Amino acid sequence: MMMARFVQSRDRKIFDELFRxxxxxxxxxxGRYVRIPALAEELAQxxxxxxxxxxRYEPQATFKTWLYRVATNVCLNELRKSEHRQSIQPMEEEGxxxxxxxxxxxxxxQLQGREVSSRLEVVLRGLPENQRVAFTMAxxxxxxxAEISQAMALSIPAIKSAIHRALEALRTEVRDPGxxxxxxxxxxxx
Amino acid sequence: MSKxxxxxxxxxxxxxxxxxxxLPTVRREELDAHIACCPSCRQAIADTQAVLRxxxxxxxxxxxxxxxxxxxxxDAIDEAARSSLWQRLRAWAAPPGILIAGAATAAGLxxxxxLQPTVSPPTMLQPPxxxxxxxxxxxxxxxxxxxxSMDLISELDLLxxxxxxxxxxxxxx
Numbered sequence: 001m002m003m004a005r006f007v008q009s010r011d012r013k014i015f016d017e018l019f020r021x022x023x024x025x026x027x028x029x030x031g032r033y034v035r036i037p038a039l040a041e042e043l044a045q046x047x048x049x050x051x052x053x054x055x056r057y058e059p060q061a062t063f064k065t066w067l068y069r070v071a072t073n074v075c076l077n078e079l080r081k082s083e084h085r086q087s088i089q090p091m092e093e094e095g096x097x098x099x100x101x102x103x104x105x106x107x108x109x110q111l112q113g114r115e116v117s118s119r120l121e122v123v124l125r126g127l128p129e130n131q132r133v134a135f136t137m138a139x140x141x142x143x144x145x146a147e148i149s150q151a152m153a154l155s156i157p158a159i160k161s162a163i164h165r166a167l168e169a170l171r172t173e174v175r176d177p178g179x180x181x182x183x184x185x186x187x188x189x190x
Numbered sequence: 191m192s193k194x195x196x197x198x199x200x201x202x203x204x205x206x207x208x209x210x211x212x213l214p215t216v217r218r219e220e221l222d223a224h225i226a227c228c229p230s231c232r233q234a235i236a237d238t239q240a241v242l243r244x245x246x247x248x249x250x251x252x253x254x255x256x257x258x259x260x261x262x263x264x265d266a267i268d269e270a271a272r273s274s275l276w277q278r279l280r281a282w283a284a285p286p287g288i289l290i291a292g293a294a295t296a297a298g299l300x301x302x303x304x305l306q307p308t309v310s311p312p313t314m315l316q317p318p319x320x321x322x323x324x325x326x327x328x329x330x331x332x333x334x335x336x337x338x339s340m341d342l343i344s345e346l347d348l349l350x351x352x353x354x355x356x357x358x359x360x361x362x363x
Binding site for chain 1: 238
C-alpha cells in the first residue's frame, strides 16, 4: 500500500521509508549477482531510482515481490552486458565490504569459508538464469515460493524445481569440488 | 549422482537444511523421522547447510556514501522534472512578441477576407433577368426541367451542372 500511496502522492517521506526498509536487502541481493561492490551499489541505486520514477504501480503482488523483480531485471540486464565486456571479478579482488564470518570463528575457519564461498559463487554464476535467480531469492533473501513465483512469473512447481536443481549443483561443489552434478529427484515418498 | 550424494528429501532438502520451519508439520515430522535413520540424508543436510553458510558469508553491505549518492540522484531527477515542466509552460505561453505578431497576422487575414467580393451564383442559374427575351426564357426552361426548383440547382456543383447541361443539350438538341 505504501508504494501505491507514493505513486499517487509522490511524497518523498513515503519513499524514504520504503528505501530504509529495503536498502540493505537490495544491496546484498544485487551484490550476489555483481561481485564488484561499486558496481553493485550503482545497480542498487538504479533499482531505487526506478522505484522512485515509477508512474504506474498496480499492486497485484506485494511491494517486496515487485521490488525484487525490478532488482532482478536490473541485475540480469547488467550481466548480459557484462558477458560481452568480460568484466566480472570476484568480490575479494575489489576489497569487499562483506559481513564477517560467524562470531568466534577462527581465522582458519574464516579462510576456509571464504574459499568455499568463492567456489560456490563460481558455480552459482554458471547456473541457468532461472535456477540462479530462484535460488538466490529463496535461500539467500528468504522469499517464499509464492513470492518468487510472482516475481519470476513462473509456477510454484517450476520454482521449487529450479531451487532444487541449483542446490544440488552447489551441494555437489561442496562435496566434490570441480564435479558436475547429475541431479536426480530422490524424493522421499510419503 | 553418486551413492554418497544420494538423499531422499527431494525438493524439501533446502527447507530441512534451514530447520524445516517452512514445511507443514506433518511433512517435517515425517522427514525428521527419516533423517534420524538415514546417514546419506543427514550428510545431504550438512552439505546444504555448508552451502548456505558459504553463500551468506559474502553478503554485501551498503557503503556509507550509498544513501547520499542515491538521494543526490533523486534530487537531480526532481530538479530535471521541475525545469522540464517550466520549459513546457514557457513554450506554451509564448513570448509577447510572437503573440503580437500572431494577432496582427490573424487581424490582417480577417480584413482581407472581409474585403473580398461576395461570390455570386453563376448567371445561368439565376432567375432570368427582366431584359431577357421571352423565347430565350422558354428555351432555357425547356432545356432545364430543373428550372422550377432553384434551391436544388443552387445546391449542385457548378462544373458538374454545366457538364450535365451540356450533355442534356447534346442529347435533346
